[in-house]
Amino acid sequence: MRLCYPLLICLVLTMSSSFIISSKHMWTKMILTHHWPTTFCSMEHCQSNISQWTLHGFWPDGGAFCNSSWHFNSSEIEDLLPDMKTSWPDLFDPLSNEFWKYEWKKHGTCAAKAISLNSQHKYFSKALNLYHTLDLDSILKKFSITPSPQYYNFSYIEGVIENFYHVKPKIQCGQSTKNDSFQVLGQIELCFNSSFALMDCEKPVSTESVPDRGWDYTMNVDKGSGLSMCNPDVPVYYPPVE
Ligand SMILES: *[C@@H]1O[C@H](CO)[C@@H](O)[C@H](O)[C@H]1NC(C)=O
Numbered sequence: 001m002r003l004c005y006p007l008l009i010c011l012v013l014t015m016s017s018s019f020i021i022s023s024k025h026m027w028t029k030m031i032l033t034h035h036w037p038t039t040f041c042s043m044e045h046c047q048s049n050i051s052q053w054t055l056h057g058f059w060p061d062g063g064a065f066c067n068s069s070w071h072f073n074s075s076e077i078e079d080l081l082p083d084m085k086t087s088w089p090d091l092f093d094p095l096s097n098e099f100w101k102y103e104w105k106k107h108g109t110c111a112a113k114a115i116s117l118n119s120q121h122k123y124f125s126k127a128l129n130l131y132h133t134l135d136l137d138s139i140l141k142k143f144s145i146t147p148s149p150q151y152y153n154f155s156y157i158e159g160v161i162e163n164f165y166h167v168k169p170k171i172q173c174g175q176s177t178k179n180d181s182f183q184v185l186g187q188i189e190l191c192f193n194s195s196f197a198l199m200d201c202e203k204p205v206s207t208e209s210v211p212d213r214g215w216d217y218t219m220n221v222d223k224g225s226g227l228s229m230c231n232p233d234v235p236v237y238y239p240p241v242e
């Protein structure tokens, strides 16, 4: 009888810790986030003349800041740096590594729970590879979605992306503080499963990921703050480079 209590406690502890481990264990979805530099800079007060969709991040759906002792080291991605500078630029300071360092610390160290992404080289090269394969910038142009003083119908933009990639993207807009009759196209996310096949961004993947869903919010307040899901009923402004 005396042994029963420690045993019970032991059992309960084992069960709860395995639950925590399983919910934090591995991501089930990687989110490749593109942003439009003009919109980003109008919200964050930077200056950019870049007229292509660039990478904001490559985010796992579970966890953030998973390993504080795993430091970003640009020597490990030396061969990727020319591509990083054009495809994943730091819009605050094009000569700085700070953005990559932050993305690695916050998201890369969690993505690295998968063998496929368990080094800085694997993580950054996979993101670049998917970014080039998707070629979102060309797809938008191909379907005549280009920066313009005119407004777009949100469902047209969403439809083009969805029909082309056959999955649901997540599209975020900035709200104009001065004028709520339009919204500004800001960020486009496309999602991948752990085999790096495209999947719907909103699709719940498994019950295990539910405890981590709050991270979606944290992700949105990454550097591209002030964005929210576009309102399908409000015209979309896709701002040209100033
Ligand atoms: C963009 O600005 C950079 C310096 O900030 C300059 O070197 C570059 O030539 C500009 N590019 C274009 C297309 O204007």
Ligand SMILES: *[C@@H]1O[C@H](CO)[C@@H](O)[C@H](O)[C@H]1NC(C)=O
Binding pocket: 067, 068, 069, 070, 071
């Ligand atoms: C964290 O990163 C360090 C340095 O790369 C590594 O030695 C350690 O095993 C990692 N810890 C975990 C829990 O992955």
Ligand SMILES: *[C@@H]1O[C@H](CO)[C@@H](O)[C@H](O)[C@H]1NC(C)=O
Binding pocket: 073, 074, 075, 076
């Ligand atoms: C950075 O990576 C390079 C190449 O892998 C390695 O030689 C160097 O020791 C690393 N630096 C640090 C501070 O870990």
Ligand SMILES: *[C@@H]1O[C@H](CO)[C@@H](O)[C@H](O)[C@H]1NC(C)=O
Binding pocket: 153, 154, 155, 156, 232
């Ligand atoms: C915009 O999309 C809506 C569907 O959400 C459609 O009913 C409407 O006709 C579209 N407007 C234009 C101008 O294409």
Ligand SMILES: *[C@@H]1O[C@H](CO)[C@@H](O)[C@H](O)[C@H]1NC(C)=O
Binding pocket: 178, 179, 180, 181, 182
């Ligand atoms: C808001 O934007 C719309 C569309 O560009 C424009 O017609 C309207 O005059 C603007 N309103 C204000 C208060 O700036």
Ligand SMILES: *[C@@H]1O[C@H](CO)[C@@H](O)[C@H](O)[C@H]1NC(C)=O
Binding pocket: 193, 194, 195, 196, 197, 198
């Ligand atoms: C990822 O999606 C592809 C295509 O839908 C599927 O064949 C593959 O089994 C999926 N991988 C995982 C790990 O779910």
